[in-house]
Structure formats: C-alpha cells, structure tokens
Amino acid sequence: MASESVGERVYTIPLRKDLLKAPKDMKTTRAVNCIRHFVTRHMKVDDVRLSPRLNDLLWARGISGPPSRVKVKVSGTREFVTVRLPEEIVMEKKEEEKAAKSGIMQKVGGLKTGIVKQPRKGAGEAKKPETTRPSVETASTEKPKQ
Numbered sequence: 001m002a003s004e005s006v007g008e009r010v011y012t013i014p015l016r017k018d019l020l021k022a023p024k025d026m027k028t029t030r031a032v033n034c035i036r037h038f039v040t041r042h043m044k045v046d047d048v049r050l051s052p053r054l055n056d057l058l059w060a061r062g063i064s065g066p067p068s069r070v071k072v073k074v075s076g077t078r079e080f081v082t083v084r085l086p087e088e089i090v091m092e093k094k095e096e097e098k099a100a101k102s103g104i105m106q107k108v109g110g111l112k113t114g115i116v117k118q119p120r121k122g123a124g125e126a127k128k129p130e131t132t133r134p135s136v137e138t139a140s141t142e143k144p145k146q
Contacts, residue, residue: 003077006043010086013038016068024064031058031066039074039083047080053088 015031022030032055036048058066073086 003079005077006045006081008073008075010071010073011038011042012069012071014069015066019066019068026063028058028063028066035070035083039081043074043081045076045078045081049080049082051082051084051088054083054085057085
C-alpha cells in the first residue's frame with residue numbers, strides 16, 4: 001500500500017491566546033504543543049514533526065518569549081507530516097543548485113560527498129602591531145641628566 005501525499009499547505013498559526021493562559025516558564029513548550037495540535041486538526045494526521053529551524057525560531061527568545069504567530073508550510077503523507085518555515089524549503093533548493101553548479105557535490109555510490117576546503121595560510125591569525133616603547137632594560141640603564 002503506497003502512502004498518499006496530503007499536499008502542501010501554508011498556514012499562519014496564531015499562538016497569542018494560548019500563550020496568555022500558559023505560565024511564564026512554560027510558554028514556548030505550550031507554543032510547540034499548540035502548533036502540533038493545530039496541524040493535527042487541519043491535516044487530520046496524528047504524527048506531526050517539526051523541523052529543526054522552526055524549533056530554533058520558537059526557542060530563540062527563550063522559554064518565556066515565543067513569537068505570537070508563526071507562518072509555516074506543512075507537507076507530508078498520510079502517515080506523518082513535516083512542519084517547516086516557508087523560506088526553509090527555498091533555501092534548501094538554492095543550496096542544492098549552487099552545489100550542483102559549482103561541481104563541489106559529487107554522487108559517489110548513492111551518497112553525496114563534499115570536498116573539504118583547506119583554510120588559507122594566515123587566515124584567522126591576527127598580526128600583533130609592533131610596539132615602539134623601549135624595553136624595561138634600556139630604560140633602567142639610562143642615567144638621568146643633572
């Protein structure tokens with residue numbers, strides 16, 4: 001039995017009303033649960049998976065300061081759906097196209113491997129400016145003029 005695609009949809013999920021009811025130290029946890037509940041209701045799928053970038057967005061301001069609304073793109077199959085940021089999919093496609101054009105990524109045995117660039121010589125090393133102050137030894141050997 002092949003798994004059917006449920007398509008892609010873009011939602012703006014309001015979180016403010018639910019976050020007002022949550023204690024201060026549970027707001028972001030409540031936001032994650034609200035997103036899962038919203039997607040479960042609208043897509044009629046029990047298994048909801050959040051992308052790492054969406055999770056980072058929610059937790060960026062800590063446990064007590066999640067955003068009041070989140071725009072997400074939901075896609076997947078009848079078994080599970082993945083919730084992502086809308087620009088996340090575009091960024092992944094651009095990275096793949098750039099890698100294909102530059103020839104860095106090569107398919108070897110079905111696996112993608114990348115060439116590791118070596119850092120340039122002197123990169124990351126800051127040159128210290130030379131001081132013009134006399135050393136302690138020369139200053140102590142000089143006799144003051146009378």
